[in-house]
Amino acid sequence: MSVKTLDDLLGEGVSGRRVLVRADLNVPFEKGSDPRVITDDGRIRAVLPTLVALRDAGARVIVMSHLGRPKGAPDPAFTLSPVADRLRELLGSAVVYAEDTVGPGAETAVAALEDGHVLLLENLRFNAGETSKDAAEREAFAAQLAAFADVYVGDGFGAVHRKHASVYDVPALLPHYVGGLVGRELDVLKKVASPEAPYVVVLGGSKVSDKLAVIEALLPKVDKLLIGGGMCFTFLKAQGHEVGKSLLQEEMLSTCADLLARGGDRIVLPVDVVAASAFAADAAHDVVPIDAIPADRLGLDIGPESVKIFADAVSTAKTVFWNGPMGVFELAPFAAGTRGVAEAILAVDGFTVVGGGDSAAAVRTLGLKEDGFGHISTGGGASLEYLEGKTLPGIEALEK
Numbered sequence: 192m193s194v195k196t197l198d199d200l201l202g203e204g205v206s207g208r209r210v211l212v213r214a215d216l217n218v219p220f221e222k223g224s225d226p227r228v229i230t231d232d233g234r235i236r237a238v239l240p241t242l243v244a245l246r247d248a249g250a251r252v253i254v255m256s257h258l259g260r261p262k263g264a265p266d267p268a269f270t271l272s273p274v275a276d277r278l279r280e281l282l283g284s285a286v287v288y289a290e291d292t293v294g295p296g297a298e299t300a301v302a303a304l305e306d307g308h309v310l311l312l313e314n315l316r317f318n319a320g321e322t323s324k325d326a327a328e329r330e331a332f333a334a335q336l337a338a339f340a341d342v343y344v345g346d347g348f349g350a351v352h353r354k355h356a357s358v359y360d361v362p363a364l365l366p367h368y369v370g371g372l373v374g375r376e377l378d379v380l381k382k383v384a385s386p387e388a389p390y391v392v393v394l395g396g397s398k399v400s401d402k403l404a405v406i407e408a409l410l411p412k413v414d415k416l417l418i419g420g421g422m423c424f425t426f427l428k429a430q431g432h433e434v435g436k437s438l439l440q441e442e443m444l445s446t447c448a449d450l451l452a453r454g455g456d457r458i459v460l461p462v463d464v465v466a467a468s469a470f471a472a473d474a475a476h477d478v479v480p481i482d483a484i485p486a487d488r489l490g491l492d493i494g495p496e497s498v499k500i501f502a503d504a505v506s507t508a509k510t511v512f513w514n515g516p517m518g519v520f521e522l523a524p525f526a527a528g529t530r531g532v533a534e535a536i537l538a539v540d541g542f543t544v545v546g547g548g549d550s551a552a553a554v555r556t557l558g559l560k561e562d563g564f565g566h567i568s569t570g571g572g573a574s575l576e577y578l579e580g581k582t583l584p585g586i587e588a589l590e591k
Contacts, residue, residue: 194590197241197344200368206249207306211340212370213357213585214238215349215569216256216274219552227273231552234349235277237569241346241370242282242309252309253301253339254278255292255357256347263319265291275311286311292318293335301339321356333360346370349547349570351585352577358585369589372569377586379566380577383544386510388414393501393532395420395515396549399443402515404579409512410454415504417459419493419517419528426451426460432481435466436489459504463494465518465525472522492518493528502535511536512578514546514571520553529553537563547571 200210216235221228229235245252259269275288287310289297297312304310315321320332333356337343343365345351350358351373361367369377392413394402399422410416418426421438428434429447451458460481466488467476478494479485493501498517505511513536517528533554536543543564545551548571554561561567568574577583 195368197371209340210250211253212344213347214256215347217258231555234569249306251304255312257316258314261316265317271314315357329356329360332356337361337364343367344370345589346372348373348376351583352573354584359588362588389508390510391415391505391508393417393513395517397421399425405575408579417501420515435484435486461493461497463496464490465492467491492525498531501532505535509541511543516549516553530557546574
């Protein structure tokens with residue numbers, strides 16, 4: 192990649208310079224908690240090396256991020272204030288928090304920022320210009336952000352697949368550099384895109400439609416494609432099995448049948464599932480074969496025999512890419528499938544990548560050994576789009 196990196200910027204010297212860092216601090220929160228409780232701070236921790244390096248080199252660090260999907264206006268449910276608190280704890284130093292993004296509060300905070308200090312702006316998506324499809328509106332907001340800084344560092348990998356003002360338009364207005372996190376993510380994905388065989392991909396999650404493009408892109412490359420999660424039931428139905436009240440995309444049945452015909456025995460589906468009477472932790476549930484799912488039940492996890500088959504498939508792999516849980520891991524009775532497959536991936540003697548999103552959350556929620564994986568991505572959507580062969584706007588902007 193013929194672009195300047197964080198190391199280049201540090202080599203040039205940043206003491207006294209205002210550095211605008213696009214991070215991805217879009218962390219999950221415990222539902223209904225007040226005050227709001229972060230359930231997974233992985234994305235905050237992932238960008239710490241960049242922030243620490245800049246801070247310790249004397250930069251005036253201005254951090255910006257989105258959180259959730261507010262509708263272009265301030266919304267207390269999506270404030271970055273709890274993120275600022277956690278960032279202070281992790282950095283072990285003061286973090287100034289601006290209660291707006293480009294308004295008077297932010298302007299005052301930027302003007303007062305000292306060398307070696309860190310400032311976090313409020314949620315970028317409180318401004319309609321951040322996500323606008325109108326280029327002029329995006330560029331106007333980008334100009335306000337760029338006015339705060341001397342240079343830009345793109346280190347929000349989870350947002351690089353979005354053509355948003357802070358990701359795509361700001362780099363055109365400032366000298367720009369690839370952050371350490373984004374650089375690492377791209378190095379890993381390039382390795383996965385040209386994998387050492389045997390190559391096994393494990394896909395889960397809810398909908399086939401969400402993963403269709405990546406399945407199409409990866410099917411010619413994989414030795415095995417293991418499919419769990421809610422999306423497996425559309426494949427099972429396409430094979431002729433009844434799936435009860437399980438998640439089903441009727442409109443995708445013919446597509447799944449075609450994929451199964453093309454993939455042959457390289458596509459591996461569950462042979463048993465945990466079928467429950469309701470989507471609840473206290474629901475009655477049993478392990479049943481895929482040809483015996485009761486009509487009044489829904490599958491919420493893959494079963495133990497499926498875990499064994501999936502574990503056997505990954506055991507000889509040299510490259511494993513995993514994106515999407517095998518079941519509703521957030522509910523204890525339906526977490527065993529995800530745990531079992533994750534533990535099998537941990538045991539692989541090869542290069543293993545957790546493709547962000549819910550998979551990364553599952554690793555942490557289930558207390559698995561994070562450093563046992565070759566890489567845990569911070570951007571599920573960005574990872575998938577890269578492997579689909581799409582151009583990522585945020586990377587394109589940094590390469591210009």
